[in-house]
Amino acid sequence: MMKIFFKRLVFISGIVLIFALSACQNKQPDDEKLRETIKQLIKEQLPDDEKLNETIKQVIRDNPKLMYDTINAYVRQQKAEEQVRRLDANFKNRVKVDIQPGTPVKGAQDAPVTIVEYTDFQCPYCARGAKTMEYLLKKYDGKVRVAFKNLPLEMHEQALPAAKAALAAHKQGKFWPYHDLLFANASQLDDATLEKFAKDLSLDVEQFNRDRQSDEIAKQVESDKAQAAKLNLRSTPMFIANGVIIKGAKQPSHFSMVIERLLKETQNREE
Numbered sequence: 001m002m003k004i005f006f007k008r009l010v011f012i013s014g015i016v017l018i019f020a021l022s023a024c025q026n027k028q029p030d031d032e033k034l035r036e037t038i039k040q041l042i043k044e045q046l047p048d049d050e051k052l053n054e055t056i057k058q059v060i061r062d063n064p065k066l067m068y069d070t071i072n073a074y075v076r077q078q079k080a081e082e083q084v085r086r087l088d089a090n091f092k093n094r095v096k097v098d099i100q101p102g103t104p105v106k107g108a109q110d111a112p113v114t115i116v117e118y119t120d121f122q123c124p125y126c127a128r129g130a131k132t133m134e135y136l137l138k139k140y141d142g143k144v145r146v147a148f149k150n151l152p153l154e155m156h157e158q159a160l161p162a163a164k165a166a167l168a169a170h171k172q173g174k175f176w177p178y179h180d181l182l183f184a185n186a187s188q189l190d191d192a193t194l195e196k197f198a199k200d201l202s203l204d205v206e207q208f209n210r211d212r213q214s215d216e217i218a219k220q221v222e223s224d225k226a227q228a229a230k231l232n233l234r235s236t237p238m239f240i241a242n243g244v245i246i247k248g249a250k251q252p253s254h255f256s257m258v259i260e261r262l263l264k265e266t267q268n269r270e271e
Contacts, residue, residue: 105148114145115239118228118238121183122158126237127183132252150166151228160221164212195209241255241262
């Protein structure tokens with residue numbers, strides 16, 4: 001008897017959960033048939049397993065959209081809660097990143113929030129992340145700066161040459177325009193194209209070619225990669241905002257949430 005009682009309780013609780021989750025979506029179930037089914041279940045108390053199974057199947061058959069919407073809402077809610085938990089953990093376990101001389105930086109030097117970006121010029125998600133960084137620099141003008149680090153992946157054959165070419169352009173003050181050209185043409189970054197971009201930006205092409213083949217730039221890229229490996233950053237893009245790791249090309253709203261929290265921390269310290 002106790003076993004049957006608990007089965008009834010679990011099922012009725014599940015139905016209640018469906019109503020609760022639907023309410024979370026600001027949707028009230030208005031299917032009269034579903035309401036009547038629940039009333040009948042409670043009245044009859046689900047006398048046997050066969051009736052229980054059949055009733056569950058019938059509720060699903062009669063309310064497919066409600067079930068679909070409810071499950072989707074629940075999954076989205078769980079994902080959002082997990083994202084918040086991970087973010088809280090990253091705030092508690094911050095990492096230190098050195099911004100070495102020669103690192104391309106965009107934004108106010110005294111900005112309270114520094115986002116270090118690890119990227120690969122042939123990674124489509126990195127291109128999306130680059131656009132997000134540009135958006136954030138405009139939205140938080142004077143409050144955010146972005147430091148660029150190279151993390152070319154072995155699976156992308158032209159990512160390493162592109163990284164070296166971008167740093168060679170940086171030596172002539174044109175890193176960010178060159179950076180934009182690379183992302184806009186990520187599928188065709190052969191050597192001739194890399195040199196063409198240098199010409200398009202009116203760089204000293206001979207100097208550009210010497211620099212991109214130099215040991216100095218090769219060591220800088222390797223240093224960026226070694227730092228990423230030390231922090232266990234294995235994929236791209238990766239971002240570190242004042243020590244808080246953000247994995248992947250998250251939506252701008254996610255970055256804004258992190259930045260607002262970091263700015264509030266700065267304000268609290270100043271007070």
